Amino acid sequence: MQAVLESTWRRVQPALRAAVGDAVHAAWLEPLRPMFLERGVLHVEAPNRLVAERVTQLYGELVEREVSAAFGTAIRVSVTAAPRAMLPDQLEVGPLQPIIDKSNQTAWLLLQALHEGRALPSRQFLFHGPAGCGKTFLLGWWRSSRDGVRWRDAQELVAAHAAARRERRVTGWREELIEPAQLVVDEVHRLAGHTRVQLDFAHVLEQRSAQERVTLLASRWHPREIRASDERLRTWLLAGFVTQIEAPGPEARIAYLRALEGPPSRNGRAEAIHELAASTQGGFPELRRAWVVERQGERGAVQQRYFELIDPRATYERVRAAVAAAFDVTLEDLGGDTQRRRVSQARKVLAMLCVRAGLSRAEVGRYLDRTRAAVSYMIQSLEAELVGDPGLAARIEGVT
Template sequence: MNDLRDISDKASRENSSTSTNNMTQHNTLQNPLNDAQTSHINAEDIWHIVQGKLRSTLGERVHKSWTGQLAFQSENEHSVALTAPSRFVASRIEGKYGDLVRSLWAENDARDVEICACADVRTSKPVDKNIPVRKTTQPRSTQTQPSQNQSFAPSFSQVKAQMSAQNPNREADLRRDRFTFENFVVGPSNELAYAVARRVASTTEPVYNPILIHGPHGMGKTHLLYAIKEAAIAQNPHRRVRLISAEDFVATFVQSVRAQGRSEIDAFKSSLRDVDLLIIDDAHFIADKPGSQEELLHTLIALVDDGKQILLASDRHPHQIDKASERLKSYLCGGLLCDINACDYELRLRILDRLIERRRNNGYPSLAMPQNARDHLAARINATPRDLEGAFSQVVARLEFLGRPLTLESVQEALAHSRYSSNTRPTVDKIQRAVTKEFNISMDEILSKRRARAIARPRQVAMYLSKMLTTRSLPDIGRRFGGRDHTTVIHAVKRIEALRAEDPALNKSIENVTEALKG
């Protein structure tokens, strides 16, 4: 028991970052069902108990924001249905907290737990009684027996099956179909991580161990993790795959230790080690939690020794994770490190094309965005794919509600009203000076009438960026380039747009100028 006390001491120090409730509430809820109570408690009472444990495990803020929005909907012999106020909330809870909800429910009742949106239950048609209900594989130690005159609403398993028969695409929508390999846009900045992810999903033999995908928030790491999970199970339904966030890892670990029983800790270890593929998101979250770090390290070692695959994602390189133990850093660095860097201009354009295609396939078939408007968005939003998607969504929504078409001018105006507007928008003069520095020419040369390519091409780049990054009119831009006509500016913009599709070196120079302007 000494090792158990050591683990308990470490976990208790992490309590403040994973729970806001005290031990009294947890102990009250620890064993809510005894043999005498089992036959009398109903599903709603069990849900009340589970809610208390969720609040204790996740903390009041997280519980109120997510799992606290779940409500008991219905039950039958094989399953219970919990509903969320929207499909987005249901999807979020399912992906991030679904395993925890089911684990806590299973402590009191072995029936399946299905999480759905209220709209999915209300709008469904009567369920065919011949539709089979998926049964739990877990032995039922406690059975809630319904009374003879009790009527049940259809379980979510039945609702989903009926909806899928009526609309095959609906089931995919409910299963986070956005996070697939097919929807992941690949470029030089993420091609290694993508290739490794595909290999992990397609083979049962460990590729490298462990694998860590690292990069800033919003780069697509979580997208890849879910794609791996879905593809791995689709290719081999018998493959045991577990995807868990580091936050949930810590919360569940602390809960198991606070239970002060070897069986709870063993159950926690088993849930992570009895798998063929373990995927952990946001691994950096565990950095300042020494007890959880030690447990994670032991889990990684056990799985590697057993020939199982491990893949983690973090927002930084192991050596940059503050307060991570040297042993954990060393172990992670001993595997394969795949970084995801900032998207280049071409990749941002392709992401925009994919966003437009997806929107057309989801109720807006006539959506049209001219190429110059796409170029402007891709040039202006040069941060993460998530930022680019956010800017695109805000622009499209604003113009849709205002009943205005998507044009370069309207997109520029919409961005000016969004959080992506810049209080330090570059001036034409600043753009010219940044271009002269990048291409090693003088300001006099860029304003001159010289037509030599070494001078003319940088001049066209400066005109192009002036059009993309400022609100100056074409005639005004022309005047600032030695009194040129607006048609010269139009020609320069079109020429650079065409060259960007085929000249990587020019693309890189434009990226350098854009980055310099941000400074």
Template sequence: MPNDDQESWVRVKARLRTEVGDDVFSSWFGRMELEGIDEGGVRLSVPTRFLKSWIQSHYAEKVLTCWQADRSEVGRIELIVRSAVLKTTAQPKPKVEPALAMHGENRPHNGNGMSRPIPVGDAAVHEALGGSPLDARLTFDSFVVGRSNTLAQAAAKQVAAARRTDPVMFNPLYIHAGVGLGKTHLLQAITWAGNAGGERKVLYLTAEKFMYGFVAALRAQNAIAFKEALRGIGVLVIDDLQFLQGKSTQAEFCHTLNALIDAGRQVVIASDRPPSELESLDERVRSRLAGGLVVEMGGLGEELRLEILKARVQAARAHHPTFDVPLPVLGYIAKTVTHNGRDLEGALNRLLAHSKLTGQSVTMEMAEREVKDLIRPQEPKRVKIEDIQRIVARQYNVSRSDLLSSRRTANVVRPRQVAMYLAKTLTLRSLPEIGRRFGGRDHTTVLHAVRKIEGLVGNDVTLSEEIEILKRQLQE
């Protein structure tokens, strides 16, 4: 190959590195090689089909532009897989904004601008790394802030606004809350805002999509490229972590998590429970998750529910200008529909549909009729094992460490058995998990404690009253 071709390639790589940054260059272009230049075309090669597919989809125009800056006569880039026989030409295509490029909006094209078929395994990997679908409504502007979510919203905005050179303040950011309280809204808001800035690539994946991509990569023999792609992301956002299943997938998630955090990349995770209660995850993963900033988003208070309803009505008027809900009706819904934000959205949708289809104005009578099935009995407070240990220890004048210790004196054994009994009756935790949380005890020890207290409660009035008092304290 002529020396001047190699010199051009060195200059092109330097220009490409400057434009995309060191991290992106290393992830996608570090193993790209120049094969030759002829008749106005440049032939480049990469070692895997996945790299070829990703570069064609996201960086074909940028690579071509860098070559044209050095050699104006270059009109096309031909990208091949070094071990493959088939070759596909990547032609210039319309410029893609960074936010779209990261969300699967663009597929690899051939020279005629038509979609190019990709082998099934590669397509699945490519789809996973394109990210999970985003809802354009879920932005920081549409997120209503209240007492229960102030810290989570502030932390999320800090992550979204951070620049590549800024030190990572908390990593990972772990947000947990019940269903419909705004976790996904915040995670997607981070993704929209982060990608709009264009300096750090933000990839939003559900745990299901992560599993799908990893399994597809294994089947397509692209697992290494899949891992490298994930570890090249500036901000990785994982939603619904509680659904992450499978030992190999969890192991890969753990390696990816460690690699990103150690490299100073931001990780944001959401789940329906704190790290310590993710029983299916390896202890090392739970420990790493707990080492960042763990934020709980509490239930929606009545005042916050009313503000959410007002905001949703205002948003609905953008498409339905005549839609109006009197303030007393909004107050009624905020007071009675208490379960989560999705029920509030459902209540408003029903009023909107009824109003539009019948032409009637929204009234209190209509609201009472339309939302009656959304008025649910107040759910009992979710009891945590840590709370049980703390309150039982206080009741019996022992320390929490005593309950977890191997001591078998009478003043410790009975409180420990009561605490295990309450953990079994007031939580959904399994016997092995309860045993682990009580100093690593075997599940048979927990079962013995539960049966012991069950046998005593029917005959010991004092113990029965003590347990009822403890239950009331835990439910308050």
């Protein structure tokens, strides 16, 4: 694909040169470098921010028109600036240097406003998004940039609450969370099914809101989508800013891979990095696994997971094996027509977990030999069962 993209980009250069003139083309359009094409958007890299902004403002429509004519379909062009330096310390990706793009820009701006002490309607922020989208990176940046931040994850809260109940000191558990001026709680969705913890945590959020203390929360799901959650907790989770963080976009993926690769990503390995960024699906962990396999040739579990990223059936078969083992049913029964309760329930779980893993309902239906509508009904039916059966919910959490 990269070779086709490069050749097409070369073919449109004469038309661009004729439209703007030799001098303008040499100064502004010739330095542009096509990275990859994704979802009808051609991502082009400029040598610096000045070139990126000028090309977008003055020549963006021209470039889009010529590229669309070359491809025979409507193509949008996105021009971004290259990294200012390729030194290892400036390419390091981590909590101190999170990657910011359109997928997490709103969350980043909110944290920046809070960091600068601007007046905001609320001091509570909840970021939700799929696994691997960088929620913890943003929270880690906040913790590293401030003093006195208390960090907890939901599983720690559940375990501490259970110990506090045994020792009859739940009030102390609450006060420990209310007291810090800045509190970060990661993986809030893991409070699902723990009703008593949810009620006490809702009280914590209420008190922190009344005292205008900073509270940062991260969840895989929107508060209304967290299963088996108490209405009072949902209300307080929605009381502040609720912002979605999406899976990393094209710019973020290529920036992350360049950080892993180092200077070769701009020279001899540029094409391979662009191909990997365009073909790999998922979040930052999936990008790293794919890069390790492509760059270092590691085998085993890492390679198996890499092939799952490009083959939906591999994901389906992995989830199917896990569900069959957890619910004690055969692989043949899962894909068959038997309607025994245990098999039917396991089939619903398989459909839900496959969709969570990134497969479309149509793909799941194809592997199960069922329609897309049937898969949607299976998931909807299982969600209704989960509301009244916390035990089933806990069982599903441990499947994969």
